[in-house]
Amino acid sequence: MALLEDRTAVFIIRIWCERGDADSALGEWRGSVEHVQTGERRFFRHLEHALAFMQPHLQGIGIDGRQRFWEHIAAAIDPEPGDGAALEAVAVPVTVSPPRPRKRR
Known part of the structure; x- marks a missing residue:
C-alpha cells in the first residue's frame, strides 16, 4: 500500500456562489482546494489559482505539468506503444450554469 500512497495526491475541491446583499x-x-495529505488549503476566485496550488503536489508524484494528465496515465498503463491496449484520451467540454435563484416565501 505504501507504493500507492507514494504516487497518489488527493485533493478536495469545493466551489460555491456567493451572492451580494441585494x-x-x-x-x-x-x-x-485542500491537499488531503498535508491539510494545506487555499481559497480562490479563479480556477487557475487552484491549479497552481495543485501543480507542485502533482509534480511531487511525477506528473509533469506540461504533459496532459491522461497522456501520463496512458503511458504508465501501456508503456509499449502499438500493442492495441492504449487508452484514448478524449476531451469533453462541460458547461456549468449558475444555480437558479430560490423563490422567497
Whole structure:
C-alpha cells in the first residue's frame, strides 16, 4: 500500500456562489482546494489559482505539468506503444450554469 500512497495526491475541491446583499446582485464564484495529505488549503476566485496550488503536489508524484494528465496515465498503463491496449484520451467540454435563484416565501 505504501507504493500507492507514494504516487497518489488527493485533493478536495469545493466551489460555491456567493451572492451580494441585494436581490439583483450577481453572484461571485469562489472555491477552496485542500491537499488531503498535508491539510494545506487555499481559497480562490479563479480556477487557475487552484491549479497552481495543485501543480507542485502533482509534480511531487511525477506528473509533469506540461504533459496532459491522461497522456501520463496512458503511458504508465501501456508503456509499449502499438500493442492495441492504449487508452484514448478524449476531451469533453462541460458547461456549468449558475444555480437558479430560490423563490422567497
